[in-house]
Each structure stands twice: as structure tokens, then as C-alpha cells.
């Protein structure tokens with residue numbers, strides 16, 4: 001929980017609705033080296049890392065108190081680019097309290113939200129500025145930038161939902177979004193286990 005935000009009394013915070021940036025929220029950055037196992041094309045990953053370590057995405061958030069009555073919110077910023085033919089994307093996560101939902105509002109750019117539940121049902125939602133997305137409970141969710149611009153979304157979810165990154169880190173997603181004939185195409189993940 002960030003100092004200076006009084007959850008019980010309410011507070012105001014700045015968010016730039018074009019860039020997603022905030023002066024008051026905490027920034028977290030994810031570089032390729034921190035998520036290299038998530039891309040299926042290992043030679044494309046090493047080739048890319050030889051030339052540097054690109055920033056794939058960053059997010060701004062407030063650590064909400066772990067209370068079912070609190071809301072956690074912030075922005076996610078995914079940069080344009082590909083590793084081989086696979087788009088820049090977030091790691092993706094389930095919620096620790098898996099039966100909790102989340103709302104994303106797309107502020108800028110173009111992309112998709114790839115959602116997958118433990119039983120293997122997969123849903124792909126297209127994101128563009130002005131679209132609000134309700135991510136259903138029990139679905140892992142990952143933002144993917146399929147465009148040329150930065151993909152910016154604002155999100156809000158139950159304060160105590162928690163993030164489970166481990167399941168995706170270990171198993172991966174069953175499906176991946178890659179560029180085929182210049183179009184985003186859903187394919188099986190050869191590394192899924």
C-alpha cells in the first residue's frame with residue numbers, strides 16, 4: 001500500500017489518459033530478459049537480446065489494501081514490437097482469488113486481450129481506444145500489442161484479488177498470438193505443458 005493514499009477517506013490521483021503515465025502511482029517495468037521463456041521462438045529471443053534488452057511493457061498501480069471492499073487500479077502500457085512473429089505482450093496472470101473479474105478500458109493503441117481458464121477455454125478480445133472489456137472471473141488475461149502504436153489500458157479489480165503469475169510462468173498459455181500474412185493469428189503454443 002502506497003503511503004499518502006487514504007483509502008478510507010478517498011483521494012485523487014493523476015493519470016494521463018493518452019500515455020497512461022502517472023506521477024503519483026508506482027511504475028513497474030518488464031524487459032525481455034525478465035520474460036524470455038514466455039516467447040516460443042528461442043532463437044528470436046537470443047537474437048533480440050544480443051542487440052539489447054527491450055522494454056516490453058510497464059504498468060502504474062497503487063497497491064490496494066487486501067480488502068474485498070477496496071479497488072485496485074492503474075494503467076498498463078505495452079510497447080509495439082515483435083519477438084520473431086510473436087507480438088510484445090504482458091506476462092499474463094490469473095487472480096489468486098481466481099473467481100474475481102477485472103475491467104480494462106483501452107485508452108490508446110490497438111491490440112488484444114488473450115483470456116484462458118484452467119479448463120482450457122480460450123477467448124480473444126480485440127482492444128482499441130474507447131473499448132471497455134470485462135474480463136470474466138477464472139480467466140487468466142494477457143494484453144498483446146498488435147499495432148504500430150503503444151497500447152494503453154486502464155484497469156480496475158477487487159483489492160484483495162491478488163496476482164498469480166506462477167501458473168503462466170510454469171505452464172505458459174495454451175494459445176499464442178502471432179503475425180501470419182500480416183494478420184494477428186491464434187496458434188497453439190508449442191511450449192505449453
Ligand code: ZN
Nearest residue numbers: 095102141157
Ligand atoms: Zn488481473
